[in-house]
Amino acid sequence: MSDSKSIFIKEATLTSADGEQRQFIRTALGGYYKNRDIYQARYRDWELARDAASLAKWSAVNNLADVLEKFVAKFESNGGKVHWARDAAEARKIILDLVAKANATAVIKSKCMTTEEIHLNDALEKAGFGVVESDLGEFIQQLRGEAPYHFVFPCMHLKREAISELFTKHLGTAPTDSPEELTMIARRHLRKLYITADVGITGANFLVADTGQISITENEGNARLTAAMPRVHIALSGIEKVINTIDDLTVLLPMLATAGAGQPMTCYNTLYAGPKKPGELDGPEEFHLVLLDNARTQILADPEQRDSLHCIRCGACLNVCPIFKNIGGHAYGTTYQGPIGSVITPHLRGLKDWNHLSGASSLCGACTDACPVRIDLHHHLLQNRRNAAKVVPNLFDRVFHGTFNFVIQRPALFSLGGKVFRKTFGLLKHLPVPYLGTWLKSRDLPAIPQKSFREVWKDSKNV
Amino acid sequence: MSEARKEIMGRIREALKTPSPKPHLKGQSSKVTGKAWLPEVGDTHAHTMALLSDNLAKLKASFHPVENLDQAIALVKDLAQKKNWKNIAYHKNELVTPVALAIDGTAWAVDDAFSKDKLEAADVGLTSCVSIVAQFGAILVSSETSGGRGLSILPPVHVVIAKADQVVPDLAACFEQINVQFGGKMPSMLSFITGPSRTGDIERILVLGAHGPKELYLILVR
Numbered sequence A: 001m002s003d004s005k006s007i008f009i010k011e012a013t014l015t016s017a018d019g020e021q022r023q024f025i026r027t028a029l030g031g032y033y034k035n036r037d038i039y040q041a042r043y044r045d046w047e048l049a050r051d052a053a054s055l056a057k058w059s060a061v062n063n064l065a066d067v068l069e070k071f072v073a074k075f076e077s078n079g080g081k082v083h084w085a086r087d088a089a090e091a092r093k094i095i096l097d098l099v100a101k102a103n104a105t106a107v108i109k110s111k112c113m114t115t116e117e118i119h120l121n122d123a124l125e126k127a128g129f130g131v132v133e134s135d136l137g138e139f140i141q142q143l144r145g146e147a148p149y150h151f152v153f154p155c156m157h158l159k160r161e162a163i164s165e166l167f168t169k170h171l172g173t174a175p176t177d178s179p180e181e182l183t184m185i186a187r188r189h190l191r192k193l194y195i196t197a198d199v200g201i202t203g204a205n206f207l208v209a210d211t212g213q214i215s216i217t218e219n220e221g222n223a224r225l226t227a228a229m230p231r232v233h234i235a236l237s238g239i240e241k242v243i244n245t246i247d248d249l250t251v252l253l254p255m256l257a258t259a260g261a262g263q264p265m266t267c268y269n270t271l272y273a274g275p276k277k278p279g280e281l282d283g284p285e286e287f288h289l290v291l292l293d294n295a296r297t298q299i300l301a302d303p304e305q306r307d308s309l310h311c312i313r314c315g316a317c318l319n320v321c322p323i324f325k326n327i328g329g330h331a332y333g334t335t336y337q338g339p340i341g342s343v344i345t346p347h348l349r350g351l352k353d354w355n356h357l358s359g360a361s362s363l364c365g366a367c368t369d370a371c372p373v374r375i376d377l378h379h380h381l382l383q384n385r386r387n388a389a390k391v392v393p394n395l396f397d398r399v400f401h402g403t404f405n406f407v408i409q410r411p412a413l414f415s416l417g418g419k420v421f422r423k424t425f426g427l428l429k430h431l432p433v434p435y436l437g438t439w440l441k442s443r444d445l446p447a448i449p450q451k452s453f454r455e456v457w458k459d460s461k462n463v
Numbered sequence B: 001m002s003e004a005r006k007e008i009m010g011r012i013r014e015a016l017k018t019p020s021p022k023p024h025l026k027g028q029s030s031k032v033t034g035k036a037w038l039p040e041v042g043d044t045h046a047h048t049m050a051l052l053s054d055n056l057a058k059l060k061a062s063f064h065p066v067e068n069l070d071q072a073i074a075l076v077k078d079l080a081q082k083k084n085w086k087n088i089a090y091h092k093n094e095l096v097t098p099v100a101l102a103i104d105g106t107a108w109a110v111d112d113a114f115s116k117d118k119l120e121a122a123d124v125g126l127t128s129c130v131s132i133v134a135q136f137g138a139i140l141v142s143s144e145t146s147g148g149r150g151l152s153i154l155p156p157v158h159v160v161i162a163k164a165d166q167v168v169p170d171l172a173a174c175f176e177q178i179n180v181q182f183g184g185k186m187p188s189m190l191s192f193i194t195g196p197s198r199t200g201d202i203e204r205i206l207v208l209g210a211h212g213p214k215e216l217y218l219i220l221v222r
Helices: A003-016 A019-041 A046-061 A064-077 A088-101 A113-117 A120-126 A136-144 A160-171 A179-196 A222-228 A246-261 A296-300 A306-310 A316-320 A322-327 A338-349 A351-359 A366-370 A377-391 A395-408 A411-430 A436-441 A453-462 B003-015 B045-058 B069-083 B096-102 B116-120 B171-182
Strands: A081-085 A106-109 A130-133 A199-202 A206-208 A213-218 A232-238 A268-272 A286-292 B062-066 B087-090 B106-109 B124-127 B131-133 B138-142 B157-163 B189-193 B215-221
Touching: A003 A019, A003 A322, A003 A351, A019 A246, A019 A316, A019 A322, A046 A064, A046 A246, A046 A306, A064 A081, A064 A206, A064 A286, A064 B003, A081 A088, A081 B003, A088 A120, A088 A199, A088 A232, A088 A286, A106 A179, A106 A222, A113 A120, A113 A232, A120 A130, A130 A136, A136 A160, A136 A179, A160 A179, A179 A222, A179 B116, A199 A222, A206 A246, A213 A222, A213 A232, A213 A246, A222 A268, A222 B189, A246 A268, A246 B171, A296 A306, A296 A338, A296 B003, A306 A338, A316 A338, A316 A366, A322 A338, A338 A351, A338 A366, A338 A377, A351 A377, A366 A377, A395 A411, A411 A436, B045 B062, B062 B069, B069 B096, B069 B124, B069 B157, B069 B215, B087 B096, B096 B106, B096 B124, B096 B157, B131 B171, B138 B157, B138 B171
Parallel strands: A081 A286, A106 A130, A106 A199, A199 A232, A232 A286, B062 B215, B087 B106, B087 B124, B124 B157, B157 B215
Antiparallel strands: A206 A213, A213 A268, A268 B189, B131 B138, B138 B189
16 A cells, blocks of 8 residues: 555544534535625526636647747746746756845745645755745645645634644734734734745746736735735746636636635736836836646646646635545645545656545545536546556456456356355455455444345245 | 757647547537626616625725715825824826825825835825726726836725726726737736735635735725
């Protein structure tokens, strides 16, 4: 069993047994469901909107080479500089070099899952650069030294008491049970840092090819500040974030907000084209964009699952997933949790060690229904199971299915097998049959009938 | 061209040799171009204004339609007094300047060089805007025409002064206007501001003023 799998099983078992925590997560998501339904209902046609969003991403992803070339040319004509990274290590090196070149003493970051994917903070800290997360949830998780629990709501698993204790310990503030006061503590703490930081690092939600802008969606204003105050702005983005035109945002910006957070539109949706321009009053002197592959081209090469590159990271699939709600975000052990994470992580980190995530699904399809860009999530989980069986065939599966195939075609053998099976059925619980032990923990084996169906049938005719 | 770029582009072109089918759509696929699915905006000016007002109220932004600039000046002056705004940062603009200068306090323009600390100490930022999208109650500001990047995000209060004819019904119209107004030369920042800064990161409970302004005022001059 791979490490990631045994950690998954251990964590999932613990969380799913914690009824109080599960209830807390459900309550936290309750407000989201309510608002999502209100704002979805305001669309004249949510399903058509999904069609449009899906097509916008499909046409960009399926012409990725041309759309990217177009974007990069336009982005650079706006005065930005593009860097290409084949993998996480290359992306880290590019960013570290840029930070070093800027003689940075302090780095401020806004929320960006791609930086989590490449473990950027670790690398920056090891190289001696202090880096501070400015999104409230990410700031809390950074203080805890813990990965985000949910890629849109990073600390949704924490109660206010825990956050208050954390702030008291690290920031020396007085305990409080008011979310408002806790938010203000973080606000006051971080404001100085926006002003003193030399480098601001952000992600990107969309790369707009026809205008060469990057689009950043947020609620708190921390990304706005991160891209406004420091001298150097570095953005990191996966290559799949590119879209054809600024008009595509007409559908994508509202849908990202409604599907992701139950909002009509998030508080700030900002388009950046280059650093401060002549005549503008403030803004960074340099604007760098790091474009990351890191196995995205591998997903692209799989036409069956290519649509998982349409993902706009709204998190809607997590919010509706019965597995996520029961096992929580940390059990996955991945950068991207929930159904989308279970689909793409095997591509990003290897099917062999991560195929167990394909089983972290009830195949109910709630994720597919919730996805604003119509990614066929639950079928992709099935495909990953199939693909995993090819890569690492399960010995039990092979023996069981091979034997079954052989026996079922031979009636006499089948009949004999049935007799043997009925006699030895009671011994089954003592044998190391996969999954049976878990099944029997809370269940009894049913009593076995003395006769086979064929015997019963024959007897009934003789009566 | 960098080696990494060449290699990534090569991988992409190789991968795309196998086509993938169009997504399964619920509607008539060829017709999915329009914006007919977005939230209703109504077809009269009155509809648009009512929608804007309703959206801003839901967003907890403060909306004040006024008849003329004099009324706007009186209104902001009064607000400043009630809210104790003394340090007023603004950018030079035909609508914004007269309002800023009328406030009983120290008004200073970001058009002259300023330090980040000075802006951080401001009680309020006064700006113009590019347009206002009634469909979502979103106010579009730009780094070129709305006082740069910091003025609309760093001070704890943001007051926008705009003309009623800057209101557009929907996002589609707004992007059309952006394309016409800025064409191939986009400002370095265009930002839709949809209500005061907010977060729900603690127990998914809404708190206003996470990092950006806690209060947002839109003064709309007819």
